[in-house]
Amino acid sequence: MSLLLSPVELSTAIGLVSGNLMIIAQWQQARRTIATLTTCPIYGCLTRQGVDMEWERRRDRQPKPCIIFFDIDGMKEANTAWGYSEVNLRIAAVMSQIRSNELRSGRWFSGDEIVVICPESEAYQTADRIRMAFIEQEMGATFAIAPCISPSLEECVQPASDAVQLAKVEGRRGTIN
Secondary structure, three states, rough: OOOOOOOOHHHHHHHHHEEEEEEEEHHHHHHHHHHHHHHHOOOOOOOOOHHHHHHHHHHHOOEEEEEEEEEEEOHHHHHHOOOHHHHHHHHHHHHHHHHHHOOOOOOOEOEEEEEEEEEEOOOOOHHHHHHHHHHOOOEEEEEEEOOOOOOOHHHHHHHHHHHHHHHOOOOOOOOOO
């Protein structure tokens, strides 16, 4: 029994390995492209498409996901006082802390509203950690937590969004509701 490959067998093996390496390289490039397209270039959080993908991945798994919805308080005043660039830096610092805790499911929702998907058991602690990160940046945000009771992300976000708006109307800015 010979361990040496014939020239034909060697050529076939090299061809297979080369083909597999090319497929792996293409797959890695596709992953990098998807990451680029689903990440906000300013804040580093996921885009709407990125969170939609994350939602599809998490919604039916354990632990059960939960929505943290927050609206940054006083954006107009902050932009006037510090300027847009400084406000962007401060928000980016907060979003960086969210990412550093492996909660890359934050997304810029609309205007100054952000959604985070996290396990239900960690929702309050996560919201408080984000609230404290805003305080460190001399900013505030109003939060609401909603359990995910629907397969639709939008239907899960709506109760939390409504709770944040109600808290602001009632003068409870900067709270976790």
